[in-house]
Amino acid sequence: MSDTTISGAPALTDEAARLDAADELRAKRDAFALDDAVYLDGNSLGALPRGVPARLADVITREWGSLRIRSWEESGWWTAPERIGDRVGHLVGAAPGQVVVGDSTSVNVFKAVVGAVRIAQARGAHRDQILVDEATFPTDGYIAESAARMTGCTLRPVAAADVPTAVGPRTAVALVNHADYRTGRLHDLPGTTAAVHAAGALVVWDLCHSAGALPVGLDAHGVDLAVGCTYKYLNGGPGSPAYLYVAHEHQPRFDSPLPGWNSHADPFGMEPAYAPADGAVRGRVGTPDILSMLALEAALEVWDDVAIEAVRAKSLALTDFFLRCVGTYVPAGRVASITPVEHERRGSQVALRCADAGAVMAELVRRGVVGDFRNPDVLRFGFTPLYTGFADVERAARVLAEVLADGPADGRAGEPSESGVAG
Ligand SMILES: Cc1ncc(COP(=O)(O)O)c(C=O)c1O
C-alpha cells in the first residue's frame, strides 16, 4: 500500500466523523452483517440483514420441517406474494393491492411489457411500436425485443431522456429505467410518464436501481406498470424474488402472457379453462419460491421505522461527499465521473471512468473497498444509506487515490482517462 500522504485527508476525515455523528440512520448499520470492508456494492447485492438467518431457520425447521403442507395456509405461504408485495409497494409509493412479488425481474419485464402492449392495442388505435431505453440493462432490451416480435410490434431503442419526444401515436409502450445501472443517472419519472400518457401510450418503469434508494411515487405519478428486483437496495438476498406493479386502473384489463395456475380466479378448482383472478394476484404465475420470499420478508423488517425521504437525503449527502473526496484525493485526469452532478438526475451510485478499471477495482477489493467494474472502463460505487457511513466514503476515496498512485497490482500502467475529472 502507498505511504503517500494524501493531501486534504485530515480535514475530510474530521468532516466524515461530524457527518456520521449527525446521521439519523447511523444505528441502522447494526441491523446488517458487515465486516471491516467498505461495502459499496449494494446496488448489485445488498448486505445481509441480521434478522434473516433466524427467520429462515424457523421457516425451514418449523414451517417446512414440522407443519409441512399445512404451512401453505397456517404459515401464510399462499398469500405471501401479495402480502410482501404490499410491503415493497409501500417503499415505492404504491397503495396496497397493486404489487405482487415473485419470479425474476426479467420475467416480470416480459409480463409487464406484453401486458401493457395488449392494453394499449385494445384501446383501438393502431399502436405497433415499443420504445426501449437504449442504455438499458441488457435483459430488458432482450426481452422487449422478444415481446415486440410476439405482439407484432417493432422495437425502437431511444435514450431514456428522449422518450418524451420520441413517443407518438404509434407507440404502445415505453420501457424505461428509473436509474441507469451504469452511470447512476436518474431519469425523470413524473415528466416521462406524463409525456407517454399524453401520446396515449403506457409506460413500464424498471425500478431495480431506485427502489429502496429514493422515493419513487408510483401512484402519485400515475405510473401504469413497474418491475424491479429486491436484492439490491432492498437487501432481499441473492436471487430474491422480483416484483410487478400493475396500477389498479389497469388490473381489469391486464392480460398476462404467463397465465399460470397461481393467477387463476379459482386455482384449486383445477378448471381446464383459464379465468384470471382480480387484483395483483393476476400477476402471479406458478408456485412462489417460498424460502427466498420469506427471507425477503424478514429483510424488509429493517424498513419498519425508516422514511424513504431520509434515505434519499442521506444518499445524496453520501454521493456528494464521495465526489468531493475523490476530487480532493485523486490527481486530476485519472478518473472521470459519468454520474450527473445535479441531485434530481442522480440515483444512489457514482460511476467513474478509469483506465484499467478492471484491475483498479480488483485492487480496491483486495484493499477492502468493494465496488464493481462494468465494461469497458467503469468503476461503480453504490451507496446504501442504511449501512454506509461517511467514514466509509472517505476511506473508499482515499484508498482509490492510493491504488491509482501505486498503479494496478497486475503491473499494467494506468493511462489517464478522458477529461472531466470528478469533483
Ligand atoms: C435495471 C435492471 N433490470 C433487470 C436486471 C436483471 O434482473 P434479473 O436477473 O432479476 O432478471 C438488473 C440486474 O440484474 C438490472 O440492473
Ligand SMILES: Nc1c(O)cccc1C(=O)C[C@H](N)C(=O)O
Ligand atoms: N443479479 C446479478 C447476479 O445474479 C450476478 C451478478 C450481478 C447481478 C446484478 O444484479 C447486476 C446488476 N443488475 C447491475 O446493475 O449490474
